[in-house]
Amino acid sequence: MDLLRELTETNAAPGFEKPIRKIMERELKQTGANLVYDHLGSVFGEKQGSGDGPKILLAGHMDEVAFMVSEITKNGYLRFVSLGGWWDQVLLSQRVKVLAGQKEYTGVVGSKPPHILQPEERKKVYPMREMFIDVGAKDEEQVREWGIKVGDPIMPICPFELLPDGDTILAKALDNRVGCYIALEVMKEIKGTTHSSTVYSGATVQEEVGLRGAATAPYVMEPELAVAMDVGIAQDGPGDNTNKPKLGKGALITFLDSSMVPHTGLRNFMIDVAEKNQIPYQVDVMLGGGTDAGRFHLFKRGVPSIVVGVPARYIHSHVSMVSKKDLDHAVKLLAAFIKAMDRQAYNQILDI
Template sequence: MTAYDETLTMLKDLTDANGVPGNEKEAREAMKKYIAPYADEVTTDGLGSLIAKKTGQTGGPRIMVAGHLDEIGFMITHIDEKGFLKFQTVGGWWEQVMLAQRVNVMTRKGNITGIIGSKPPHILPAEQRKKTIEKKDMFIDIGASSREEAEEFGVRPGDSVVPICDFEVMNNEKLLMAKAWDNRIGCAIAIEVLKQLEGEAHPNEVYGVGTVQEEVGLRGARTSAHAIQPDIGFGVDVGIAGDTPGVTENDARAKIGEGPQILVYDASMISHKGVREFVLETAEEAEIPYQFDAMSAGGTDSGAIHLTANGVPALSITVPTRYIHTHAGILHRDDFEHAVKLIVAVIKKLDRETVDRITLD
């Protein structure tokens, strides 16, 4: 069994925490525990996004490094008379990865283990076995025999539901499996950036942010960026790894272990050319590996950050991850560490003159 160092302990605490959009408290408290020692002040905005400020030079450019606290999950909408729970997805789910998966229902009386029910193949007609069950027909079984018993357990509409998958170091100890990499790895990057800037000179004010409600529309990024008014924003998130069977280079090009991804385009934002070129130049000078990525669908917090006030030059830097938007994902520790190293190197160079220059490119 792998002995956990400080970094692995942090990653475990962040990913084991439960936090779907609108109920990010556990994840926020986990992030605050690790980022507060390196921040000059820690605040929250009105929606619950965590904002940790570290001043290198007072009045210097404001640099925002944002990962989102929330993970995809579900919300209970109804308890039927037999005690089965109907639910609404919160964030993007593909039906094929949902059935027969274990979940935690977060009630006011504590978490209750359940399972998304499925029919045995023995009773399914051949044609039905080929079809995907629609979300609206799914339910969660918590072992209650009636609506009244489920209510006695503490369940009620509005309760959050999260996947169950404990953090685990795989046999290849560079590979880490957990739920909620999307996007506790971004929160971990923000934490580690502030940690590595401790005692280091940097000509700016850095904000490590854990945003809320990214998975339902980049909402916390909008409110936290409004509070910060950054000069430059970095969204840090997961990216799609294309190194598994059945995924072609046309689907996704990145491979885990070959560096963080520089996201040139997604459905929420065209990356800012000046910031992008500056980051690439810095990566090459520091010999930090990187990969390019582009997504025709989906977006990151940068999509909301760059539209703040009069506009914020922004770029997303992501960690390639296998099996995102399922119960369990896998990423490579080196990609996380290289993303941190790259962002720290960039921040150390972002004085007012440099910011003014690159934002006009």
């Protein structure tokens, strides 16, 4: 888990992905892959196949939900805006880290205390626009002396921890360092194995602010198949959640989200691979979000695409949880998928 710990504890807001990209480059080089990039910062390792199989794109995304300094007040507080989707209710009193060049400053998300709120205000979710970040500065001049500027990224704080069951991982940024981790582990899994297809495995930038790297990266590789590796929503909290995604019950295959209906031929092939190899999997149907596959499948004449990942709890907050077993199953599923894919299988998927 050292690699996943490093990935989650490294900060990378949308548009500020360089620290994660360095880790991806280091790990991909160790697999012997050739590195390819787009001009926004997405990075992939290329592994040539031994046959004429299709070009397969496997992509996580490097960015995580974060914030940006939008204003420095006269009395030394920071106003901020979101980078990615946040629910206002999860923010108050959380610790954050302001990244000011080579320096980092810890702050806390603050607001008016409840003692002076009007009764009607207490019943509402406090809006983000009225929150601020307190870094302990005395005034605006001190903030500027410290080097904090408008435009600096602000990151959640949550150390990586493997919980006592030995399986549940608690960390920030599992959306989507999980995808980065799977991309790297699949490349290690197929190293030294025979596969017909050329594989591009890595991660895009700026997914959380509009699937932007997913719009540019395919032009580098011209993929014929695409898999976005991302987290889905675990629905295993209190209450009746029969047949809903749960931690520890297998990899997650998305059948529907707000950005894409997965290619049914590819979906059925992936399920067949899972069942033939006895790899546990779960099905996700969710209209509340999308992934990079929402852009991949629209590239040029269309790219059959699907989302494979793991269920996660509490994403788009300071902390989230996933299962180590689910990660292992997702890696095994995608490695088996690559080994099973060739030109004949691809043509059958397309129904040619």
